[in-house]
Structure formats: C-alpha cells, structure tokens
Amino acid sequence: MARWAHTSWLLAPALVAACAGNPDRQTLAGLHSVKPDTSEVKVENSLDQAMLGYRKFLEEAPESALTPEAMRRLADLKLEKEYGILGDGKLQEMAEPEPAAAAEPKRAPRPQAAGIAKHSESEREFERRATREGKALGAGEKVALTLPNGKQAEPEGPLQAIALYDQILTTYPNYPQNDQVLYQKARAFDELGRVDEAIGVIEKLIAQYPGSRHIDEVQFRRAEYFFVRKKFLDAEKAYSAITAVGSRSEYYELALYKLGWTLYKQDMLEEALHEYMALLDYKVSTGYDFDQKSDEDTERRIADTYRVISLSFSSLGG
Numbered sequence: 233m234a235r236w237a238h239t240s241w242l243l244a245p246a247l248v249a250a251c252a253g254n255p256d257r258q259t260l261a262g263l264h265s266v267k268p269d270t271s272e273v274k275v276e277n278s279l280d281q282a283m284l285g286y287r288k289f290l291e292e293a294p295e296s297a298l299t300p301e302a303m304r305r306l307a308d309l310k311l312e313k314e315y316g317i318l319g320d321g322k323l324q325e326m327a328e329p330e331p332a333a334a335a336e337p338k339r340a341p342r343p344q345a346a347g348i349a350k351h352s353e354s355e356r357e358f359e360r361r362a363t364r365e366g367k368a369l370g371a372g373e374k375v376a377l378t379l380p381n382g383k384q385a386e387p388e389g390p391l392q393a394i395a396l397y398d399q400i401l402t403t404y405p406n407y408p409q410n411d412q413v414l415y416q417k418a419r420a421f422d423e424l425g426r427v428d429e430a431i432g433v434i435e436k437l438i439a440q441y442p443g444s445r446h447i448d449e450v451q452f453r454r455a456e457y458f459f460v461r462k463k464f465l466d467a468e469k470a471y472s473a474i475t476a477v478g479s480r481s482e483y484y485e486l487a488l489y490k491l492g493w494t495l496y497k498q499d500m501l502e503e504a505l506h507e508y509m510a511l512l513d514y515k516v517s518t519g520y521d522f523d524q525k526s527d528e529d530t531e532r533r534i535a536d537t538y539r540v541i542s543l544s545f546s547s548l549g550g
Contacts, residue, residue: 279309279312279313280313282309283306283309283310283313286302286303286305286306286309287306289302290302290303290306299404300400300403300404300407300409301407301409303396303399303400304396304397304400304407304409304412304413304416306396307392307393307394307396307397307400307416308393308416310389310390310392310393310396311389311390311393311416311419311420311423313389314387314389314390314423315390315423355543358536358539358540358543359493359497361536362493362536362539362540363459363490363493387424390420390423390424391424393416393417393420394417394420394421397413397414397416397417397420398417400413401413401414410440410441411437411440411441411444411445411446412446414433414434414436414437414440414441415437415444415446415450417433418430418431418433418434418437418450421433427457431453431454431457434450434453434454435454437450438450438451438454448474448477448481448482448483449483451470451471451473451474451483452470452471452474452483452486452487454470455467455470455471455474455487455490455494456490458470459490459493459494462497464494464497464498465498467490467494468491468494468495468498471487471490471491471494472491474487475487475488475491475507475510479514479517484514485511485514485515486533488507488508488510488511488514489507489508489511489533489537491507492504492505492507492508492511492537492540493540495507496540496544501544501547501548502548504540504544505541505544505545508537508540508541508544509541511537512534512537515534522534
C-alpha cells in the first residue's frame with residue numbers, strides 16, 4: 233500500500249506538467265464559449281417507429297399497469313398519423329346548416345326601432361352570418377367526408393384506434409385516463425364524419441367523468457351539435473353548463489355569446505339580453521378596449537352583440 237502511495241506521489245508532478253503543457257486540453261470552463269447546436273434533427277418515420285415500439289411492448293411485456301397506457305398511446309398515434317395533432321388552440325364555432333323550409337318556424341318580423349342604424353343585410357341574413365349558418369342538411373343526410381388523401385373510404389388507422397379505445401374501456405374500466413380515452417374516441421368518430429356516434433361518446437364522458445379536464449370543451453361541442461340542428465333547448469342546457477363555471481373556462485366568452493343566440497332564437501329576448509350584457513361586462517372586466525383594433529373574430533362578435541341587443545330592445549318595444 234505504501235509503495236502505491238509513493239509511486240502516486242512521484243507521478244503527480246509529471247501529470248500536472250503534462251496537462252499544463254497540452255494546448256489542446258479541453259476544460260469545463262471552455263464550454264461557456266461553445267454555442268449550442270439548435271438545428272432541427274429530422275427523424276424519419278418517427279410515428280411509425282413509435283407505434284412499432286408500443287406494439288412490440290404489448291406483444292412481449294407481461295400485462296401490467298402500463299398495458300392500458302401503451303394501448304392508449306398507440307391508438308393516439310394512429311389518429312395523429314392520419315389527422316395530425318388535434319387543434320390549433322383557437323376556439324371555433326360550428327357552421328350551422330340552414331333549416332329546411334318546413335323546419336324553420338315562422339316568426340312575425342321584428343320592427344325596426346327608430347334610431348337604430350340600418351344595415352345592408354336583412355335581419356335574417358344577420359342571424360345566418362352571426363351564428364355561422366350554412367347549407368341545409370336534408371333528413372338523414374350526412375356530411376360528405378373528404379379525407380386528406382382524397383379518398384372517401386374510412387381510413388384503417390382511426391378504426392383501429394377506436395377498437396383499441398373500446399378494448400381499454402372494456403378490459404380496464406378503472407384505468408385513470410379513461411376520460412382521455414373517451415375524448416379521443418369521440419375525436420376519432422368526429423374525424424370520420426360519424427358525428428352522431430361522436431356525440432354519443434361525449435355524452436358518456438360527461439356522465440361518467442364530470443370533473444374531466446375536457447369537460448368544458450366537450451360540453452361546447454355538444455352544445456354546437458344541438459344548436460346547428462335547431463335543438464335550442466338542449467343547446468341552452470349545454471351552453472349554460474359552461475357559463476355556470478364562469479370565467480375559469482376558456483369557453484366562457486363564446487358560450488355566453490352562443491347562449492344569447494340560443495335564447496334569442498327561442499324568442500326569449502329578455503333572457504338573451506341578460507347573456508349579451510354579461511358578455512359585454514366580462515369584456516370590460518378583462519380590460520378589453522372597445523375602441524382599439526382586435527382580432528377579427530372578437531371584433532365581429534362584439535359588433536354582432538351590439539346589433540342583436542338593439543334588435544332585442546326593438547322587439548321588446550324599448
């Protein structure tokens with residue numbers, strides 16, 4: 233032991249001298265001057281590789297708490313490969329189909345109040361634009377499905393994803409992420425154009441997982457589904473479920489606006505005015521400057537809110 237210590241003592245000065253005399257020696261301090269490489273590295277077929285990894289895990293690993301998680305992620309990747317990541321962070325309203333002539337209840341024309349500016353569009357045209365109405369859907373008619381690849385047949389990936397989601401829900405009823413499973417299953421049906429089935433899944437999500445982080449979004453989608461089909465009472469309940477949460481919901485502002493229209497279309501004008509006023513009060517509370525330029529959707533919504541308030545007061549004789 234003493235000899236090893238003695239040898240180390242003799243070698244120490246030589247090592248120090250060698251290090252000091254090496255001009256190419258790199259130290260940690262030198263890393264401060266090195267710029268990080270931030271260039272993107274493209275991984276070819278990354279989704280396919282990830283799916284292959286999950287499939288291999290499910291085939292080879294013994295069943296465990298990780299099994300439903302791997303199944304869910306595999307299903308999610310199948311949707312991502314077909315349709316991309318869901319959403320762009322922007323809230324959007326659904327386009328409303330114009331009702332068939334027999335389905336639209338005839339209402340007496342509302343009088344034009346004195347002092348209200350005349351607009352180039354009629355009241356009916358205003359309603360259609362403000363509520364995003366579109367082409368009529370006939371009885372039993374479905375929206376034509378145009379897939380990104382131009383084919384009309386249902387793609388295999390989303391159908392496989394739905395089968396995986398169903399397997400998770402059946403085999404692992406206590407899986408903590410089952411609300412996410414239902415959410416993604418509804419998305420898969422919606423992307424396939426099978427909207428009624430998507431709404432059926434959403435109904436289950438709302439009933440079974442009222443505390444889900446997706447609850448406001450699916451309530452809004454459900455409300456829009458009813459609104460475009462003129463089921464205004466059902467739409468009213470769904471929008472109200474969001475407005476009851478208050479400004480904590482990112483859907484609060486849009487839900488107030490659409491709830492107002494839902495009541496307006498039921499000729500519940502005083503109730504509609506309450507929601508429109510609540511919307512304007514909310515904008516004031518957030519510091520919104522009504523005189524400054526804003527994004528196009530917000531400006532349109534505010535302008536339309538003022539106009540429908542005027543129409544409502546006009547009809548009420550105010």
